[in-house]
Amino acid sequence: MTDHSSQSNLNNWKTANHDIDWTINFDTRTISGYVVLHLENVEETATVCLDTRDLSIKSAKLLSNTTEENAKSQELKFVLHQPDSFKGSRLEIALPGQASVGSVVRVQVNYSTSPQCSALQWLAPEQTSGKHLPYLFSQCQAIHARSLLPCHDSPGVKATYSAVVRADSRLEVLMSAARMGSEPDNESAYRLHRFRQSVPIPSYLIALVSGHLVSRPLSDRCAVWSEPEMIDDSHWEFQETEDMLQAGESLCGPYRWGRYDLLVLPPSFPYGGMENPCLTFVTPTLLAGDRSLASVVAHEIAHSWTGNLVTNATWEDFWLNEGHTVYVERLVCEKLYGSPDRHLAMLEGWHALRDAVLVARKPDDPLTCLVPKLDGVDPDDAFSSVPYEKGSSLLYYIETLVGKDAMLGWLRAYVDEFAGQALNTEQWRSFLLDFMAKKSPEGLAKIQANVDWGAWFNKPGLPPVSIPDGLDRSLADACTQLAKDWLDDARQDLSGFTADAFAQLSTKQKILMLDELLHCEQPLPHAKLARMAQIYSLQAVKCSEVKFRWLRLAAKHRYPDAVDEGLKFLATVGRMKFVRPLYRELFSWPAAKAKAEEHFKSRRQFMHPITAEMVARDLAKA
Numbered sequence: 001m002t003d004h005s006s007q008s009n010l011n012n013w014k015t016a017n018h019d020i021d022w023t024i025n026f027d028t029r030t031i032s033g034y035v036v037l038h039l040e041n042v043e044e045t046a047t048v049c050l051d052t053r054d055l056s057i058k059s060a061k062l063l064s065n066t067t068e069e070n071a072k073s074q075e076l077k078f079v080l081h082q083p084d085s086f087k088g089s090r091l092e093i094a095l096p097g098q099a100s101v102g103s104v105v106r107v108q109v110n111y112s113t114s115p116q117c118s119a120l121q122w123l124a125p126e127q128t129s130g131k132h133l134p135y136l137f138s139q140c141q142a143i144h145a146r147s148l149l150p151c152h153d154s155p156g157v158k159a160t161y162s163a164v165v166r167a168d169s170r171l172e173v174l175m176s177a178a179r180m181g182s183e184p185d186n187e188s189a190y191r192l193h194r195f196r197q198s199v200p201i202p203s204y205l206i207a208l209v210s211g212h213l214v215s216r217p218l219s220d221r222c223a224v225w226s227e228p229e230m231i232d233d234s235h236w237e238f239q240e241t242e243d244m245l246q247a248g249e250s251l252c253g254p255y256r257w258g259r260y261d262l263l264v265l266p267p268s269f270p271y272g273g274m275e276n277p278c279l280t281f282v283t284p285t286l287l288a289g290d291r292s293l294a295s296v297v298a299h300e301i302a303h304s305w306t307g308n309l310v311t312n313a314t315w316e317d318f319w320l321n322e323g324h325t326v327y328v329e330r331l332v333c334e335k336l337y338g339s340p341d342r343h344l345a346m347l348e349g350w351h352a353l354r355d356a357v358l359v360a361r362k363p364d365d366p367l368t369c370l371v372p373k374l375d376g377v378d379p380d381d382a383f384s385s386v387p388y389e390k391g392s393s394l395l396y397y398i399e400t401l402v403g404k405d406a407m408l409g410w411l412r413a414y415v416d417e418f419a420g421q422a423l424n425t426e427q428w429r430s431f432l433l434d435f436m437a438k439k440s441p442e443g444l445a446k447i448q449a450n451v452d453w454g455a456w457f458n459k460p461g462l463p464p465v466s467i468p469d470g471l472d473r474s475l476a477d478a479c480t481q482l483a484k485d486w487l488d489d490a491r492q493d494l495s496g497f498t499a500d501a502f503a504q505l506s507t508k509q510k511i512l513m514l515d516e517l518l519h520c521e522q523p524l525p526h527a528k529l530a531r532m533a534q535i536y537s538l539q540a541v542k543c544s545e546v547k548f549r550w551l552r553l554a555a556k557h558r559y560p561d562a563v564d565e566g567l568k569f570l571a572t573v574g575r576m577k578f579v580r581p582l583y584r585e586l587f588s589w590p591a592a593k594a595k596a597e598e599h600f601k602s603r604r605q606f607m608h609p610i611t612a613e614m615v616a617r618d619l620a621k622a
């Protein structure tokens with residue numbers, strides 16, 4: 001298997017387990033310690049080559065298989081190669097001799113991270129809600145784990161892990177693993193925390209957080225964690241978590257991870273959610289006050305099967321993780337909120353796909369293929385809504401061909417077949433066709449007659465089938481009509497527009513209505529924007545998704561208030577889904593560019609390193 005995003009010799013070894021020992025130093029903003037890799041040779045070699053980025057390697061040792069002999073463990077020679085433009089530096093460790101197939105070695109690497117570690121954001125107390133203790137959190141997907149520990153940093157490599165983490169005794173420490181207790185550290189003023197992840201996971205799912213954290217139970221197996229200041233709102237917002245988990249189990253089988261906890265992070269967290277096993281990380285922008293954005297939790301729950309159990313072998317097959325997870329997310333939400341909600345979500349998703357393909361990129365951009373070539377491409381640069389929405393559209397299209405019962409039967413069989421494994425798109429297609437041949441020959445015939453695999457997998461731009469054409473629009477029509485009224489009304493007098501038409505829409509409908517306006521090329525005069533802002537109170541709206549769309553719409557039509565309002569919003573959120581499009585719109589507006597550039601440069605030090613890097617790349621292209 002070739003993973004263009006890794007420089008390790010992962011094909012020579014099977015990684016069984018990582019033993020991690022970390023000490024967190026908030027003063028130097030580094031983590032120091034070691035990792036022991038338990039490796040079984042699968043192809044003869046005399047080296048262990050690992051992915052690293054910005055790590056300071058102290059030593060490498062070959063551990064004996066008995067603890068008594070460890071004292072005599074053998075120092076190993078190593079070379080840390082020059083860094084690649086985005087893959088980091090290969091760590092080449094020389095073994096004392098050729099390792100033969102089937103032999104097992106335990107290699108310990110002692111190292112420390114850099115303050116510039118791309119997987120970590122260090123927050124000073126003033127950047128937290130509580131303002132009196134520091135905070136640290138990780139984000140490893142796609143290829144940032146290598147800045148946290150030397151490893152075979154590829155999603156096709158799955159291993160268990162154990163961890164011992166020492167930290168300031170005033171702080172909690174959590175990981176993407178079961179908590180195995182904590183105690184005062186004998187040798188320091190730190191507290192020592194123990195963790196165990198017994199389900200093999202890829203390195204991108206290793207996660208760490210340390211801060212002033214408290215928790216509230218949501219069910220026997222679910223809790224929500226956050227800083228004390230956010231725990232009440234978080235506990236209310238995510239009350240549906242256990243229901244979503246049970247809905248996921250009814251679709252995909254038993255939940256295999258033990259606990260399902262949620263962590264609500266500080267505003268700088270770059271994504272809506274991250275499916276770290278046992279401890280999903282979510283952005284505080286989900287705290288809408290009406291549970292309207294809880295579908296992100298349904299998404300992260302769905303990853304417990306599609307992505308975390310059944311995993312893309314490389315990042316070129318990212319749609320296997322995200323397309324399936326969006327498809328399952330919307331089936332989960334259908335069980336909680338009904339079928340019209342599922343179709344409304346698919347219509348909203350189609351807007352996101354159009355935006356990704358026609359606005360953020362160009363329709364012929366090879367990175368808008370469902371299965372892009374990533375040789376020489378940083379996965380962070382390739383990231384977009386395409387694998388999520390073109391991928392889930394393909395699955396929904398197949399459902400319309402074979403019927404929902406056959407599709408749900410396939411989904412469960414797919415999870416059962418590939419749980420614990422990683423696969424690529426060709427393996428996915430083979431399994432689908434084999435399953436249908438056995439269970440639904442008529443469905444197979446429809447797939448073979450209608451699905452143009454080459455167009456779906458390898459053609460840039462929108463898919464060959466327009467999904468919205470066949471959807472239930474019962475919740476969408478009011479949104480589309482209101483948007484059309486604003487666009488088509490030629491009167492000077494706008495008093496006919498009242499607050500009620502918008503107020504009676506649900507939050508999800510308001511989001512769709514604003515997307516209809518946003519993705520229309522018709523001009524929107526400033527008088528209309530001013531009337532809309534006034535009667536819909538858009539400057540004061542709490543829901544981040546509504547607020548973002550309003551600001552983007554206003555900036556797109558060069559409405560002057562959008563500059564200061566937009567920059568004020570950008571100073572409060574770190575979610576790239578909002579930050580990048582809004583900065584891009586302001587960077588593209590000649591009258592606003594200098595102010596937006598200055599704003600970014602002044603904010604950069606407080607931003608997550610991934611977000612800061614991606615906005616800098618957007619600015620360079622502006």
Ligand SMILES: CC/C=C\C/C=C\C[C@@H](O)/C=C/C=C/C=C\[C@@H](O)CCCC(=O)O
Pocket residue numbers: 141142270271272273274315316318372379380382383384387575576577
């Ligand atoms: C074709 C793309 C190939 C590889 C990209 C893989 C990872 C990209 C890296 O940037 C990590 C992405 C992590 C995403 C985490 C959560 C998302 O599911 C949600 C993003 C949108 C949101 O904020 O809601």
Ligand SMILES: [Zn+2]
Pocket residue numbers: 275299303321322325
């Ligand atoms: Zn996802």
